[in-house]
Amino acid sequence: MKILGILGSPRRGGNSELLLDKALEGANSVGLDTEKIVLNELKFSPCQECGGCAKTGRCVINDDMQIVYKKLNEASAIILASPIFFGSLPAQVKAMIDRCQCLWVAKCVLKKGRGLRARKGYLILVGATDRDSFFKNAESIVKNFFGVSDVEFKGSLYCPNVDRKDGILEHPDYLKRAFELGKQV
Numbered sequence: 074m075k076i077l078g079i080l081g082s083p084r085r086g087g088n089s090e091l092l093l094d095k096a097l098e099g100a101n102s103v104g105l106d107t108e109k110i111v112l113n114e115l116k117f118s119p120c121q122e123c124g125g126c127a128k129t130g131r132c133v134i135n136d137d138m139q140i141v142y143k144k145l146n147e148a149s150a151i152i153l154a155s156p157i158f159f160g161s162l163p164a165q166v167k168a169m170i171d172r173c174q175c176l177w178v179a180k181c182v183l184k185k186g187r188g189l190r191a192r193k194g195y196l197i198l199v200g201a202t203d204r205d206s207f208f209k210n211a212e213s214i215v216k217n218f219f220g221v222s223d224v225e226f227k228g229s230l231y232c233p234n235v236d237r238k239d240g241i242l243e244h245p246d247y248l249k250r251a252f253e254l255g256k257q258v
């Protein structure tokens with residue numbers, strides 16, 4: 074089993090990455106293989122709504138999203154860790170999700186989705202405030218993305234009231250829960 078960790082934050086060594094690393098450590102602790110991708114370090118454009126995927130369900134834009142599609146496809150489980158930006162997800166995460174329109178076309182229009190597979194999806198969210206509506210908003214977008222990608226949403230970890238770069242270190246409870254989330258995968 075390959076567990077794919079996706080880092081949505083542009084801030085290396087920040088809260089999302091510390092949480093994601095803990096979750097992947099948890100998965101490693103029970104013998105699972107893990108891999109991490111950092112969206113901000115990939116070069117890909119937002120969806121161009123070009124219709125290039127309409128006949129095949131495959132995106133025609135030749136950039137780093139092609140790597141992400143392959144890794145998404147190979148993963149047995151996905152753990153997405155992201156900060157809240159403006160009550161939602163950072164542009165890096167949203168751009169990846171929008172580029173998965175080709176998966177929606179494959180599944181819903183061409184009816185050649187990969188069908189039900191035992192792929193699980195987890196979400197870790199961190200934000201400076203404790204506004205539940207922000208976390209719920211981000212979660213609903215990710216649930217939609219998981220649904221389109223044939224990933225079964227298995228749960229979220231919300232980490233409110235964390236702002237400073239390594240502020241999460243003052244919340245060992247969140248880090249412990251991230252580790253447990255990874256173990257549970």
Ligand SMILES: Cc1cc2nc3c(=O)[nH]c(=O)nc-3n(C[C@H](O)[C@H](O)[C@H](O)COP(=O)(O)O)c2cc1C
Binds near residue numbers: 086158160237238
């Ligand atoms: C552009 C931007 C927008 C943000 N918007 C919100 C927000 O709407 N609500 C919130 O609670 N925190 C917001 N934050 C704070 C981050 O979610 C918070 O600092 C988080 O801990 C960052 O995680 P990271 O270290 O993984 O990047 C924002 C931060 C930035 C840079």
